[in-house]
Amino acid sequence: MSPGKQTAIELGKQIGAGQTSSLDATKAVFASIDRLEPTVGAFISLFRDEALAKAQDVDRRIAAGEPVGALAGLPVAVKDVLCTRFGATTCGSRILENFHAPYDATVIRKLLDADAVIVGKTNMDEFAMGSSTENSSLKQTVNPWDPSRVPGGSSGGSAAAVAARLCSVALGSDTGGSVRQPASFCGVVGLKPTYGRVSRYGLVAYGSSLDQVGPLAQTVSDAALMLNVIAGHDPADSTSVDETVAPVEDYLQRIDEPVEGLKIGVVPAFNAGAETPIQSALTAALDVYSNAGAEIVEIEMPHLDYAIAAYYVIATAEASGNLARYDGVHYGHRTEHPADYVEVYSKSREEALGQEVKRRIMLGTYALSSGYYDAYYLKALKVRNLIRRDFTRAFEQCDAILMPVAPTTAFKIGEKMDDPLKMYLSDIYTISANLAGLPGISIPCGLDGNDLPIGLQIMTPAFTEGKLLRIARMFENATDWHTRKPAMVES
Amino acid sequence: MSDISYKVIVGLEIHVQLRTKTKMFCSCALGFGEEANSRVCPVCLGMPGSLPVMNKQAVEYSMLASLALNCPVASFTKWDRKSYYYPDLPKNYQISQYDLPLGGEGYIEIPLDGGRTKRIRITRAHLEEDAGKNLHTAGSFSQVDLNRAGTPLLEIVTEPDMNSAEEVKALAVELQRIMRYLGVSEGDMQKGHMRFEPNINLVITRPDGQFRTPIVEVKNLNSFRALERSVAYEIERQLDEFQETGRTLEMGNKSTRGWNDDDQVTVLQREKEEAHDYRYFPDPDLVPVTTTPEWLDQIKAQLCELPLARQARYVAEYGLSDYDAGVLTGERATADFFEQTLNAAGEPKRVCNLLTQVGLKLAHERDGDLSSLGVEPAAVADLAKMADAGTVSATAAGTILEAMVETGKQPDVLAEELNLIQKSDAGELEGIVVQILTENPQVVEQIAAGGKKSKKAQGFLLGQVMQKTQGQANPKVVSEILQRKLNG
Numbered sequence: 001m002s003p004g005k006q007t008a009i010e011l012g013k014q015i016g017a018g019q020t021s022s023l024d025a026t027k028a029v030f031a032s033i034d035r036l037e038p039t040v041g042a043f044i045s046l047f048r049d050e051a052l053a054k055a056q057d058v059d060r061r062i063a064a065g066e067p068v069g070a071l072a073g074l075p076v077a078v079k080d081v082l083c084t085r086f087g088a089t090t091c092g093s094r095i096l097e098n099f100h101a102p103y104d105a106t107v108i109r110k111l112l113d114a115d116a117v118i119v120g121k122t123n124m125d126e127f128a129m130g131s132s133t134e135n136s137s138l139k140q141t142v143n144p145w146d147p148s149r150v151p152g153g154s155s156g157g158s159a160a161a162v163a164a165r166l167c168s169v170a171l172g173s174d175t176g177g178s179v180r181q182p183a184s185f186c187g188v189v190g191l192k193p194t195y196g197r198v199s200r201y202g203l204v205a206y207g208s209s210l211d212q213v214g215p216l217a218q219t220v221s222d223a224a225l226m227l228n229v230i231a232g233h234d235p236a237d238s239t240s241v242d243e244t245v246a247p248v249e250d251y252l253q254r255i256d257e258p259v260e261g262l263k264i265g266v267v268p269a270f271n272a273g274a275e276t277p278i279q280s281a282l283t284a285a286l287d288v289y290s291n292a293g294a295e296i297v298e299i300e301m302p303h304l305d306y307a308i309a310a311y312y313v314i315a316t317a318e319a320s321g322n323l324a325r326y327d328g329v330h331y332g333h334r335t336e337h338p339a340d341y342v343e344v345y346s347k348s349r350e351e352a353l354g355q356e357v358k359r360r361i362m363l364g365t366y367a368l369s370s371g372y373y374d375a376y377y378l379k380a381l382k383v384r385n386l387i388r389r390d391f392t393r394a395f396e397q398c399d400a401i402l403m404p405v406a407p408t409t410a411f412k413i414g415e416k417m418d419d420p421l422k423m424y425l426s427d428i429y430t431i432s433a434n435l436a437g438l439p440g441i442s443i444p445c446g447l448d449g450n451d452l453p454i455g456l457q458i459m460t461p462a463f464t465e466g467k468l469l470r471i472a473r474m475f476e477n478a479t480d481w482h483t484r485k486p487a488m489v490e491s
Numbered sequence: 492m493s494d495i496s497y498k499v500i501v502g503l504e505i506h507v508q509l510r511t512k513t514k515m516f517c518s519c520a521l522g523f524g525e526e527a528n529s530r531v532c533p534v535c536l537g538m539p540g541s542l543p544v545m546n547k548q549a550v551e552y553s554m555l556a557s558l559a560l561n562c563p564v565a566s567f568t569k570w571d572r573k574s575y576y577y578p579d580l581p582k583n584y585q586i587s588q589y590d591l592p593l594g595g596e597g598y599i600e601i602p603l604d605g606g607r608t609k610r611i612r613i614t615r616a617h618l619e620e621d622a623g624k625n626l627h628t629a630g631s632f633s634q635v636d637l638n639r640a641g642t643p644l645l646e647i648v649t650e651p652d653m654n655s656a657e658e659v660k661a662l663a664v665e666l667q668r669i670m671r672y673l674g675v676s677e678g679d680m681q682k683g684h685m686r687f688e689p690n691i692n693l694v695i696t697r698p699d700g701q702f703r704t705p706i707v708e709v710k711n712l713n714s715f716r717a718l719e720r721s722v723a724y725e726i727e728r729q730l731d732e733f734q735e736t737g738r739t740l741e742m743g744n745k746s747t748r749g750w751n752d753d754d755q756v757t758v759l760q761r762e763k764e765e766a767h768d769y770r771y772f773p774d775p776d777l778v779p780v781t782t783t784p785e786w787l788d789q790i791k792a793q794l795c796e797l798p799l800a801r802q803a804r805y806v807a808e809y810g811l812s813d814y815d816a817g818v819l820t821g822e823r824a825t826a827d828f829f830e831q832t833l834n835a836a837g838e839p840k841r842v843c844n845l846l847t848q849v850g851l852k853l854a855h856e857r858d859g860d861l862s863s864l865g866v867e868p869a870a871v872a873d874l875a876k877m878a879d880a881g882t883v884s885a886t887a888a889g890t891i892l893e894a895m896v897e898t899g900k901q902p903d904v905l906a907e908e909l910n911l912i913q914k915s916d917a918g919e920l921e922g923i924v925v926q927i928l929t930e931n932p933q934v935v936e937q938i939a940a941g942g943k944k945s946k947k948a949q950g951f952l953l954g955q956v957m958q959k960t961q962g963q964a965n966p967k968v969v970s971e972i973l974q975r976k977l978n979g
Contacts, residue, residue, distance in 0.1 A: 083540040096539065103533050105540060204539040209775035237542050238778050318775055321572050324583035325537045329635070341633070345576055368574075368770040377772060 008074050008168040008222040015073040018062060022055035022073025025168075026117050029075040033119070033166050036488055041141045042151075042161040044080045045087045046120040051075065054117045069114030070229050076111060077167035079158050080121040081128055082213070083202040084108050091204050092126040092136035092154075095326045095333045095352035105202020106237070107171060107213050107230045114229045119167055122157025126354045127323060128178055128206040130154050131426040134417055135356045142413065143185060144486040145452055149410040152182030152426075158216045159186040165489050169226055170216045175207045176311055177405070177430025179214040180442035184405035184455025187444045187484060189472070190216045191223045192430075194462045195437035196241035197248075198227075199234030205322040207315035208239075210434040219482055220443060220472040224251035227465060246463040258474050259467060262294040265398030267301050273428065274404040281446035281454040282404055288478045289402075297398050301390040306383045307432040308424060312360075313367045313380035314435070320364030323357065359420065388436045395461045400471050404429050405442040405455035429457060439465050441472050444481040453484070495734075498694045499726055501659050502651035505666060506644045507676045508621070508684040509552045514641035515620040516543030516586060516777075523682045527626070527636035535641035537581030542776050545570075549643035550593070550780060552675035553618045554790045556645055557594030559669055559797060562616050564787055568593050569779040573769045578635050579623040587646075589771040592617035593780075599649075599669070600799050601661045606806065606813040608799065611662055612650035619644050645675075651690065656722040659689055660715055668798045672823045680714050687712045691725045692740060695733055703740040704729040708747050709757055721750040721757055728757065801826055809839035818847045824860035825851065831868035837875030841885075845875060849889045853896050864896050871895075874902035881965050887911040915965040917972065920956070923964070924972045927955045938977055949973060 006014070014020040030048055037043060058073040083089045083101035090096045104112070111118065125135035133141045133156025141156045143149040144164040151160040155172025159182035162170050172179040174192035183190025192214045203213055215226035231248045234240045264286065271282060286296050328334035328348025335347035353361075367376035394401060406426055416423040433440035438459050445456035456475065460468040476482050513520055517534035533541040554564050571589035594616030600608045621644050623637035647666070653659045667685055670676040678684050692706045707725055712718045725748075732738065748757040773779075796804075798820045805816035820826045825846065832842050850861050850871075857863065871892070878888040883906050894905045906912050914920060928935055937948045956969045 083538075089539065091539070099539070101533075101538065101540065103538070103541075200540075201542050202540040205776075207775075236544060238544050238776065239542075317772060320770075321574060321582075321584050321772070324574060324576070325539070325581060327576065327583060329578050330536065330581055331538075341578060342576075344578075365770065368772050370768045370770070373770075373772070 007219045008071075008217060009219070009225055011168055012072065012074055012225070015058070016062065016068070022058045022117060023052065025073065026051050026055040026075050026119065029119055029165075029167060032164070036144075036164050036166060039142065039147055039488070040144055040160050040164050040166065041139050042122050042157045042164065042166055043077070043120040044090055044092065044123050044138055044157070047087060047118060050086060051117045051119045054115075058115050058117070069116070070225065071111060071114040071116035074116055074168045075119045076116040077120055077122050077158055077161045077170040078108065078111070078118060079124050079155050079170070079172045081124055081173050081204045082108055082121075082171065083204065084118075084121065087121060089121070089204065090138060091128070092124045092138055093326075093353065093357070094137045095348070097138065097333065099332050101202070103202065106199035106234045108202060110230050111171070116229075120161075122155070122161055122170065122172075124157055125154035125178075126357050127204070127319070128154040128173055128175055128211075129319070129356050129360050131177070131181060131423050132411070132413075132416065133157060133182070134413065135354055137354050140413070143410045143452075144488055145187060146410065146450070148412055149452070150185065150413055152185030152406070152410060154178040154182075155190075155216065156182045159183050159188055159190065162186070162188045162216045162218060163486055165485070169218070169222050171213055171226070171230070172216050173203055173211055173213050174430075174434065175210045175212075175315060176434050177427040179216060180430050180440055180455065180457060181406050181426060183216050183442040184453065184457075185410040187453030187481075187486070188216055188218060189220055189223050189444070189482065190214065190442040190455075191227065191465075191469075192433060192440045193227060193231065193465055194241075194246075194439045195434075196239055196246075197439070197463065197465065198230050199232070199237045199240045201234055201236040205318070207318045207434075208322060209318060210311075210315055212434075220441070220469055220476050221252060221255055223441070224255050224469045227251045227469075231465075241463070249466045251466055251469055254466065255469055255473050256477070257470055258292060259399065259470050262289065262292075262400070262471065262474075263398040264289050264294050264296050265299040265394055265401045266296060267304065267401070267403060268298055270301065270304050271403055274407045275409070275448070277446070277448035278404045278407070278409070278454050282402065282456065285402065285445045285456045285475065288475055292474055292478060299394045299397055299401070301387075301394055301432075303383065303386040303390050304432055307387055307435055308428055310380040310383035310387070311427070311431045311435060312363065312424060313376050314384060316360040316364030317367045317377050317380075318364065320361050320368060323353075323361055326353070356420070384435045387432055391432075391436045391438060391459075391461075399460065399467065401459045403457050403459075405457040406430070409448045409450070409452035409454055433459050438462055439468050441468055443472050443475060444484065445475070445479070446481060447484065494698055496696045497730060498696075499654050499656075499722075500651045500692050500694060501653040501722060502690045503649045503653070503659065503662060504688040504690070505647045505649075505663070506621075506686040507556070507647065507666075507670055507678070508682075509549050509643040509645060510674065510676050511546055511548045511552065511643055513546060515546050515549055515618070515643035516641055519641065521642055522638060525638055527634070528638060530638040531640070535581070536637060537583075543586060543774075545777060545780070546643060549618060551790055552643075552673075553593050553616065553645050554782065554787065555673050555793055556670065556675050557597070557616050558791060558794055559673055560594065560597045560599055560613050560616060560647070562594035562597030562613055564782055564790075565591055565593055565595060567591065567779060567781050570774040570777040571771045572774045573619075573771055575767065575769060577622065578633065579625045579637070579640070581623065581637060581640055585620060585622065586774055586777070587619035588617035599662065599665065601658065601665045602799055602802070602817070603658070603661060606803075609658065611652040611658075614648040614650055616645055616647045619646055656719045656726065659722050660719040663687060663715055663718055665799065668821065672795060672798050673793075683713050685713065687718045689718065689722055690745075691722055691729070693726065693729050693733070695730070702733065704733050705738060705740050705743040706745045707757070708745060710747055710749055710760065712750055717750050717752060720755060724755065724757055795823070798823075798826070805839075809833075809843075811839060811843055815840075815843050815847065818851070819843060822860055824862050828861040828868055832871045832875070835869045835872030837872045838879050841875045841878055842871065844885070845871060845878075845888060845892055849892045853893065865899060866892075866895050870901060877902060877906065881913055881915055881967065882906065883911050884913055884962075884966070887913070910963070912963065913965040914960055914963045915968050917968060920960075920964055920968055921972050923956055923959050924969065924976060927952055927959065928976060931955070935977070949977070
């Protein structure tokens with residue numbers, strides 16, 4: 001009856017069969033929230049009354065034999081970067097602290113249409129800029145496995161909420177690893193779909209050509225369940241892909257079918273940068289696939305070393321435009337006594353944007369400035385193309401590429417806050433999937449010496465999420481890492 | 492000072508509002524004069540998380556306009572963000588087109604006096620979204636109305652090929668005529684559908700050399716009159732300034748001036764053009780546009796004969812004056828109606844006079860065009876035929892056309908009802924002529940004496956006959972009889 005003991009799919013089946021009620025499940029989630037949230041700090045806002053009402057409504061409809069959606073009655077958390085008509089949409093920023101969106105993001109609409117029970121909106125690095133959720137201007141989230149450590153970021157709130165079982169399943173967003181890296185740090189599954197697979201309408205933009213909404217879940221199947229609900233073309237997002245070109249599948253239907261003749265690619269030179277326990281976990285994971293009959297091939301991806309440099313030019317350039325609208329004129333924080341209209345801009349932004357956001361806006365503004373455009377932005381685009389080509393060539397030799405999700409496990413709170421470059425390196429393994437627009441998943445594959453979760457990253461060609469999930473599921477079937485929980489969760 | 496001569500150099504930037512139903516990147520209806528911020532949505536408000544979706548109709552209108560301006564349509568084009576902070580710009584960037592405009596280099600032919608034309612080169616034509624409006628009527632703070640934000644604009648930039656205020660105005664008027672012909676813009680100046688920004692300077696020749704005055708850009712002119720007068724004013728002002736200060740282009744930067752309509756002067760806005768860095772980069776929220784040959788063919792099929800070509804054809808084919816041809820081709824509806832009438836029947840000049848002197852007046856009184864008068868071209872052709880045949884006089888034909896518009900009746904019916912059919916029966920008229928001659932022996936004598944007064948006297952006799960017949964006599968027939976009687 002408690003999400004602490006059941007996956008989303010198991011709980012969904014019980015609710016659908018009337019064996020348990022959504023109301024009880026939702027109450028149980030709020031009981032966990034009451035107990036653990038003061039420590040974890042996963043949520044920026046909670047919707048207890050609305051969630052309980054929705055749960056009751058779902059229960060009533062199920063009892064009456066009325067049709068219900070794929071997520072009927074499941075307690076779900078969403079990152080506070082997704083616009084909702086209910087509550088505030090803060091993006092972890094003081095500039096939007098009291099911003100109430102007049103519309104629902106497409107993925108929010110899809111969750112609601114699927115009868116999900118949205119319990120709250122989760123904490124994040126301000127405007128999704130960060131790798132530890134420490135850049136949130138509104139609150140601190142800790143790692144449920146060790147509250148002295150960060151949950152990863154920027155979807156740290158969603159990852160922590162799933163790990164601490166404060167929801168069944170959650171949504172995050174991933175621009176450079178923001179779903180996969182916190183999933184890895186918190187020992188849960190995190191999926192970044194192919195760019196264009198999921199609508200970005202209502203996802204507050206950071207790096208528009210990189211951003212993608214993805215699920216954080218306890219299991220690969222739970223992630224597939226969520227992808228089933230959120231995937232698809234959206235007329236309101238021109239960059240969402242035409243389904244006649246790249247059809248959406250039922251990602252659950254064949255999820256337990258192993259991929260025959262699987263070839264797994266690894267980039268040994270690149271992986272050497274990760275901590276020893278992570279490299280060991282990766283080696284063990286490759287053995288799991290070998291034992292399942294997969295062939296392991298070594299591949300070269302010479303341009304991956306430049307991914308971080310390219311990313312921090314492209315993402316920040318786009319961000320400098322995307323965040324220009326937070327100016328105190330139309331909505332959000334406005335400075336109290338501006339001397340003139342220029343001060344409305346400068347003071348409002350100075351007062352309500354955080355250090356890291358300002359840093360990235362400055363970086364992006366510089367990269368786009370006259371005289372620097374060719375040397376930075378244009379060159380970064382060229383690197384991006386080379387990285388895409390590396391992947392295209394790699395996928396001629398293998399079905400999937402395995403690598404670490406992050407070079408370290410969860411680090412201590414405050415450890416990297418004074419060194420942005422060190423923080424940026426947290427994304428070294430995840431960024432290339434965003435630059436190439438490819439799907440990537442992080443699944444639990446071990447624990448280090450401090451009992452901190454280690455994630456395994458799998459990447460496949462664009463729009464092959466079905467295959468990606470099946471490959472991930474093969475690992476889950478052979479191991480029990482996904483069943484491990486932080487000590488704070490009652491077993 | 493008399494040994495100074497100068498040449499005027501003007502280039503134009505024109506913003507043309509396209510006639511789409513909805514905005515450039517969202518589904519808000521275009522409007523004018525509605526309550527502030529009543530035609531807005533998350534997209535045109537620049538709300539967090541909102542995304543633009545391209546209005547295909549706006550692109551097609553722009554393709555059509557580009558073709559009409561002889562600008563090659565780019566096979567591949569994209570959207571760029573132009574960044575600057577201003578309260579009427581909700582995203583603080585404008586979605587525009589930077590290095591790959593939809594329309595490339597072209598030209599427009601403009602009509603000058605006496606049927607002459609001049610070719611003005613066009614640099615580029617690109618699509619972009621309009622900003623909102625800042626309102627400063629509330630006292631200590633300003634307000635922003637974003638109803639206009641996101642309206643599709645075609646920005647057309649010309650080369651500095653115009654050499655007088657008259658040429659500048661001619662281009663503006665001709666461009667408006669073309670945009671309306673194509674149906675891509677209503678071109679309503681009162682609603683700001685066309686906004687002009689001329690760049691003006693002079694090349695001055697003096698015995699001691701040739702000098703170029705600093706370039707002045709006059710911002711945001713939305714009437715032909717303001718455009719023409721501001722250019723004329725700038726010419727005088729720059730000439731005076733040069734003679735006073737000797738400042739040349741090389742010594743000062745481009746400056747921006749505004750037009751004060753009350754005082755009929757330009758006013759300095761920005762002395763030095765600020766070194767704007769708009770940090771253009773491709774908008775990642777929109778996909779590039781590929782114009783396939785098939786698509787372009789579909790648009791080409793919508794091209795029509797352009798007004799100036801049509802005007803020239805009316806002169807050559809129908810022997811109309813350039814002025815008449817210009818009036819007929821002023822609006823596409825007028826020219827179409829004219830040709831439909833001619834296709835049925837009628838002498839061109841006759842039809843032209845009926846339509847331009849009576850038809851257009853009635854149409855304008857009713858805020859419409861000829862096609863909205865409820866009169867069929869065939870009926871106008873019948874009327875013209877009656878006038879051609881002398882059944883009704885030219886004046887009576889005009890009266891009948893007015894009655895046709897008011898009653899919807901056919902011209903022959905109205906000619907009867909209004910008693911406007913001319914008497915052309917020579918026998919009947921001859922009797923009346925004889926009677927008039929008998930009653931006016933002195934006048935007949937005057938005519939016989941010849942000289943200056945003779946012509947006037949004949950006119951008097953014709954007038955007497957017309958009076959006697961209550962205007963129904965065919966003056967042509969009466970004149971013939973008079974001639975015969977007096978000379979015989």
